[in-house]
Each structure stands twice: as C-alpha cells, then as structure tokens.
Ligand SMILES: Nc1ncnc2c1ncn2[C@@H]1O[C@H](COP(=O)(O)OP(=O)(O)OP(=O)(O)O)[C@@H](O)[C@H]1O
C-alpha cells in the first residue's frame with residue numbers, strides 16, 4: 386500500500402537567546418548573543434499508510450505538537466525529509482494544505498465573533514468546495530456531530546465541547562484524505578469524547594481518512610488506534626501495535642489488599658519471601674499493592690500467606706492498565722521488546 | 724480570480740457583522756473625522772502667521788493633505804498589521820493562517836480589514852476639491868486615471884513599509900515601539916519635502932519613501948513641474964517597495980517558530 390506520510394530523519398531545533406546581565410553584558414549581546422539549542426524533535430523516521438489511525442503519544446514537551454506542525458507545513462524542519470500526500474508540506478504549502486485537515490485542541494480554528502455557519506461558509510470559499518459536495522458531505526458531518534442547533538451561534542458563545550465538535554466539522558469541510566488532531570479531546574466530558582471517537586471511526590471507515598492523533602487520554606488511543614508511535618524527548622521510543630505494547634508490558638497482575646490493621650513493608654515482604662513480589666503502598670496507609678507474575682500458584686500463594694497472617698477488609702486483583710504500562714515506559718525511558 | 728471572490732465573501736461577512744453593531748461603526752467614522760479635522764486645523768494654525776512655507780501656499784498644503792488622506796485611508800482599511808507580532812506571532816494565531824490554502828498575508832489583510840476607514844477617501848476628495856477650487860486647478864479627462872494610479876502607488880508604499888516592519892516579528896517577537904514611531908514618520912510625507920533638511924528629504928524619498936504618498940503625487944495636480952519626475956515615479960516606487968516587502972514576508976514565514984503553547 387501507498388504511504389501517505391513518509392518522514393525520514395526529521396529534526397527541529399529551537400534556538401533560544403538569553404541576555405547577559407549588566408551594561409557590559411548588554412553591550413556584548415549586541416555582537417554575539419548567547420543561545421541554547423533545544424532539540425524538540427530529534428531525528429525521527431516513520432511512515433503511515435492510507436487509512437491508518439495512528440496514536441502519537443508522549444509526555445508533555447516530548448515534541449508531539451512540534452512534529453505535527455512540521456507535518457502540516459506550519460514549521461520548517463531544521464533537517465530531514467517529509468513527504469505527505471506526495472508533497473513537501475512547507476515548500477508547496479498552499480497546494481498541500483488543501484489535502485489535509487487540522488485541529489488543534491488548544492487553539493480555535495474558527496472565527497471568534499461570527500456564527501459557526503458563517504465560519505463554515507468562509508472556509509468553503511477558501512477551500513473552494515463545490516456546493517453539491519459541500520451539501521452532501523457536511524449534512525452528514527453536522528448530523529453525526531450533532532451540531533445543527535449550534536450553527537447560528539457565534540463561536541465565542543459555545544462551550545468547549547460544543548466548540549470542539551464545530552472545530553472538527555470545520556476541519557472536514559473539504560473532506561481531506563488526511564486528518565491531524567492535536568489533543569482533540571482535551572478538557573471534554575466523557576459523552577463528548579465518545580461522540581468524537583464515534584465520529585472519527587465513522588469517517589475513517591466511510592472515506593478511508595487517515596488520522597494522526599495526539600492525546601494524553603489513552604482511552605482515546607485504545608478506542609481508535611491499532612498503532613501507536615511513542616515519543617520521548619524528541620525521539621521515537623516505540624512504534625508498533627498497541628496490542629504488542631500491552632502484551633510485553635502487562636505480563637503481571639496486581640493484588641490490592643486493604644488491611645484492617647497497620648502493615649509494614651518488612652512484614653509483608655517477610656510473609657511473601659518465597660515469591661517474586663514487589664510491594665507498594667496504595668492510596669492509604671492500610672492499602673498495599675503486590676505486583677506479581679500472572680501465575681495462578683503465585684497469586685493464590687501470596688493471597689493465602691497474607692490472609693492467613695493479617696486481617697483484611699477488601700481484596701482486588703487488577704490488570705495492569707495501559708495508563709500504567711505507558712507510565713512504566715516513561716520511567717524506564719525505553720521499550721522492552723518481547 | 725479565486726482571490727477576488729474570496730475577497731468579496733469576506734467583505735460581505737464584514738458588512739454583515741458590522742451592520743449588527745452599527746453604533747460602533749458610527750463612532751469609528753466620527754473619531755476618524757475628528758482626527759482629520761485636527762490635522763487640518765494644524766495646517767491652518769501654521770499658516771496663520773505666514774502665507775508661504777518654502778514656496779508652498781496654504782491651499783496647496785491643504786490640497787496635499789487631502790490627497791494624502793486617500794492612499795492613507797486605503798492603506799488603513801486593508802493593512803491593519805501594526806499589531807501583527809502580538810496578535811499572530813506571540814499568540815500563535817499564525818498557525819491557523821498557515822493551515823489554509825490562501826497566501827498568509829492575504830488572509831491577514833482579509834481578517835483585519837477595517838472598511839470604515841475608507842470614509843477617509845471621501846474626506847480626502849472633499850478637501851482636495853475645496854483646495855483645488857480655491858487654487859483654480861483644472862481637471863482634464865485623464866486626470867482621474869492618473870489620480871487612481873498615483874493613489875494605488877501611494878497606498879502600496881505605505882503597505883510595503885508596514886509589511887516589511889511586521890515581518891521583523893518572524894525573527895524576533897520582542898516588543899518594540901517601531902510601529903507607532905513609523906506612523907509618526909509617515910505623517911512627514913504630508914508636507915512638502917523641501918521644508919526639511921537634505922538628510923530627511925533623502926530618507927523620505929528613498930528609504931522610507933513616505934513623500935510618495937503625499938507631496939510628490941500631489942505636485943502633479945498642483946502643476947509643479949519641477950516635481951513631475953517624482954510624481955510619476957510613485958507607482959514604480961510603490962510596486963518595488965511592495966514586492967520587496969512581500970518577498971521579505973515569504974522568507975519570514977519559513978522562519979516562523981510558533982508559540983510553544
Ligand atoms: N516556539 C518554540 N520556541 C522554543 N521552544 C519551543 C517552541 N515550541 C516548542 N518548544 C519546545 O519544544 C519541546 C517540544 O514541545 P511540543 O509542544 O512539541 O511538546 P508536546 O509533545 O506537544 O507537549 P504537550 O503534551 O505538552 O503538548 C518543548 O520542550 C518546548 O519547550
């Protein structure tokens with residue numbers, strides 16, 4: 386299949402200048418300025434095929450937004466090669482952006498003062514969308530996102546969730562084959578999130594729209610993306626199926642004990658010394674969590690030893706959540722391959 | 724051609740929005756008028772004492788001011804970019820502009836237009852006709868065409884200078900007072916350049932060519948033949964400065980760093 390996005394050795398450095406103190410410093414600044422280089426995106430390569438939905442994740446400051454801005458032609462890369470939809474984004478910007486849709490959750494793409502509908506009309510003109518195509522396509526979009534009643538309100542009077550749905554619709558006016566979403570669900574309630582996910586799934590199935598999505602909400606990724614690309618300090622540390630990530634990391638189980646009496650770490654470690662167990666304190670003094678291998682004898686062994694020695698009020702066996710897997714990866718800073 | 728149709732769509736939208744806030748529009752036109760009246764009074768006060776300034780009469784000065792108002796108002800209506808750095812670079816609004824398939828500068832012109840300022844064109848024409856009548860100037864059939872050409876040239880000079888200044892924002896987003904300063908310098912173009920010393924005259928002609936917005940083109944209508952070369956250079960200077968500015972802009976866009984959220 387054909388690659389929609391092809392990125393090779395992409396890099397972005399930001400120079401930030403600092404000024405020296407005092408009059409003498411200011412004078413020296415005139416000639417040579419001190420600066421530090423921050424490498425926001427550090428030599429990354431990946432390809433995305435048509436119709437894929439890819440989750441682009443990483444901690445704050447990992448370089449996600451910076452990469453998206455380069456892929457959409459907003460920023461010029463310091464180094465590296467980008468081909469998106471067969472074009473070089475920042476070289477042929479005006480032609481290129483007709484083939485993509487962009488939503489930045491942190492920033493509005495619509496005009497603040499005018500009604501949503503009017504914004505759509507201006508965008509229709511800007512993208513030069515024929516009436517018929519607009520009618521057909523947008524009717525569907527407006528219905529699925531349920532924004533019909535909002536159309537005649539000015540954007541500044543919309544709630545965040547209402548605005549985000551309109552932003553999505555606006556990004557799709559020209560029905561682009563490729564959609565970039567930078568934190569599209571930030572600050573939204575569960576219902577709106579669900580609706581947006583449904584919608585994205587639908588356009589992906591219906592039009593084969595390729596979607597690259599960043600988010601801090603991993604349930605978005607779990608619901609939508611089979612593939613994740615994980616970024617850390619500007620470098621890709623994992624690129625592959627979400628499933629594999631889970632399997633390689635979620636080998637263990639967690640047993641959560643709520644005791645009725647005080648327990649100490651030494652005491653618990655002593656009790657379970659014949660098994661490989663990592664004890665961690667839970668939410669309160671009485672709650673302790675044992676991370677163990679996903680093995681029946683170990684699990685029952687640990688539970689047996691502990692319940693025989695201490696009074697417990699509650700007991701839970703937990704799967705390790707994706708959330709936690711990701712956190713572990715961040716902490717270790719690298720991905721184990723299975 | 725597509726740009727023209729986009730332009731009219733924006734104008735339509737603009738008028739629609741503005742007509743719902745009619746009071747604002749009237750206040751704005753009124754304050755513009757007041758500002759222009761103050762400038763006229765200033766000229767009258769200066770000429771309260773003398774009748775000639777470096778060989779220019781009061782009515783000629785008033786005529787130049789009238790002419791100046793026309794290209795200036797056109798500039799002011801479409802090139803509201805004095806706060807470009809703050810609005811588009813520091814706040815990162817440029818991100819949005821750059822994801823749309825229309826030239827970025829054109830989009831900013833469309834978003835920031837203030838069509839009320841076009842009322843200044845009317846004021847300018849009234850002032851010119853008043854002064855021209857007192858001076859007994861004749862109008863030939865081709866004068867309106869030359870007028871349009873010179874006005875476009877003058878507006879492009881203004882636009883060129885201010886676009887070039889705005890592009891500084893792509894390289895450095897620190898605050899400067901250069902924009903208001905430049906508006907002040909622009910006002911010097913309203914007066915005959917031979918009342919200034921050589922250096923200022925040179926600057927106003929070749930470096931910050933504000934003289935091509937007021938005194939040079941006006942001299943054609945005032946039939947001051949010694950300035951005709953400059954008068955007819957107006958469209959050329961306008962186009963050259965505008966093209967330089969757009970080139971700088973295009974380079975600047977590739978240096979855009981965005982706001983780190
Ligand atoms: N315009 C800029 N100038 C200087 N540094 C910048 C700029 N934009 C981003 N950076 C730096 O680059 C790094 C990556 O930023 P980026 O916004 O891409 O992170 P991110 O992964 O999107 O984070 P978040 O999850 O917080 O949105 C950060 O360290 C940031 O400080």
Ligand SMILES: [Mg+2]
Pocket residue numbers: 449450451567984
């Ligand atoms: Mg970001």
